[in-house]
Amino acid sequence: MKFGNFKSTEALNKNFNRIRELGLESHVSELNTYGFTVVPPEKVADREFFLDIRETVLRICKDRTGFEFQLDKNGEFGEYKAQPQSDGQFLLFYLLMADPVFEKWILNPTLYTLIDYLMGGQQQLSSLTSFVKWKGERQGLGLHSDSPPDRDGHLPACSDVANAAYCLTDYTLDNGAIAMVPGSHRYCRQPRPGEGEKNAVPVEAEAGSLIAWHGNTWHGAFPKKTDGLRLNVTSYHCHRRLKTQEAYQWRVTQEMLDRNPTEFARLVAADDHMGWDERGPDYARSHKYLPEEAKKQIREFRRKQAEAQAQKAESAAAG
Secondary structure (H helix, E strand, C coil), rough: CCCCHHHHHHHHHHHHHHHHHHCCHHHCCCCCCHCCEEEHHHHCCCCHHHHHHHHHHHHHHHHCCCCCCCCCCCCCCCCCCCCHHHCCCEEEEEEHHHHHHHHHHCCHHHHHHHHHHCCCCCEEEEEEEEEEEEEEEEEECCCCCCCCCCCHHHHCCCCCCEEEEEEECCCCCCECCCECCHHHHHHHCCCCCCCHHCEEEEECCCCCCCEEEECCCCCEEEEEEECCEECEEEEEEEECCCCCCCCCCCCCHHHHCCCCHHHHHHCCCCCCCCCCCCCCCHHHHHHHHCCCCHHHHHHHHHHHHHHHHHHHHHHHHHC
């Protein structure tokens, strides 16, 4: 039997086939079993892109702090005031709007396919940030889940949010690796203070790797004990019914939309008519950025509908 083209699973077939084409089957299994996975650099992006996005992050560090950042030296906060800031760490926010290289990144086939799998095709970009980290003190691992709880305090078993860190430097235990509690995505709740730290493991990965995880997975970070920077680009996604952390829907430019495929428009909610002003909703937004296959299906449905109405009219006239 051949899988990947069932009529009853048309919404899932494309992602299923992309997982196979990209050789991500084992990573999907790891996501299901352990709640996270590490994709090696050769499955993520070429060396040229890796160097480009890393240099861009370093440039933005300088632009926002006024301080020249180098990979082998510790950072400084300088003029940068955005919160939160902790000993040896700050976050660069709103990277999507900072440089076109980040538009390419959120459409990266490996990143997009894994997030698409976790979120059943209902994802939108919530925030695109960089955790800039250097040697500093840290109390505990800061374990938490990224998922917002339901009203009863529980987390849904499905991945209402999903996250991924593109490692721009090596991740080791001493270098301040992400801490994960394997299997914790199945608990469907936030950890209690101090809970899970004994079971947390360092997610060690070479520069260029992609660490992706289920929204429920308990995670945090180990302290960085070495000099130099630990850099990433963190791509946080949420379900389309949830509020995003960063504002994209009405702030992405038409130029950005024009130079990218429809998947980009959906990621930034350019196809969402909600959030209107005194002019009311613009329902055309939803259709404008539909995938071409979906537009084709709508045209075919309308054609058949028109034919049925014409036949009905002919029968009425003949009778």
